[in-house]
Amino acid sequence: MKQQFLSWWATLQLREQRLVAGAVVVVVVGLFYWLLWQPLQQASVTQQKKVQAAQQQLNQLQQLLPQLKAVNTNVARTGGSLQQIISSSARVAGITVNRMQQQNDTLTLVLANASFDQLVSWVHALQYQHGVKLVNLDIATADKPGIVQVRRMVVE
Secondary structure, eight states: OHHHHHHHHHHSOHHHHHHHHHHHHHHHHHHHIIIIIHHHHHHHHHHHHHHHHHHHHHHHHHHHHHHHHHHHHTOOOOSSSHHHHHHHHHHHHTOOEEEEEEETTEEEEEEOOEEHHHHHHHHHHHHHHSOOOEEEEEEEEOSSTTEEEEEEEEEO
16 A cells, blocks of 8 residues: 555656645644644633633622522511420421420420421421521431431421
8 A cells, every 4th residue: 555655656746746745734734623623622612601601600699698698587487486386387297296495595306206208398387487497407217118206306
């Protein structure tokens, strides 16, 4: 193959050899550009746009953060004292409170075994309907699937 190329090359005139060599250089440069440079450049531009969009989204979230914190702290506790809210909402949710201990502004609870889904729904209702903040929750699995034992729950 190499020998065939060299014999073909030798049959060309000097002007034709320069023309073919120039065409090969142009083709190699073109392939380099279209197969390597352009895709890399395009990927770089795409990534820069993604970074700018993410930065803009981060800036928007940072501007909204104080408003979100203000909304969260402005949720007023409804329905009386913390003990009354816990007792009545637990009764509605079907959760049994075994022990309730008041300490300053917090209330420590120990609950009977309950369905995990019921517990999550109850905690959600406490936070978003009654303005009760969950400080700490210590749970363990019970003998039955889907049932949890709440060893300690601290709310304020």
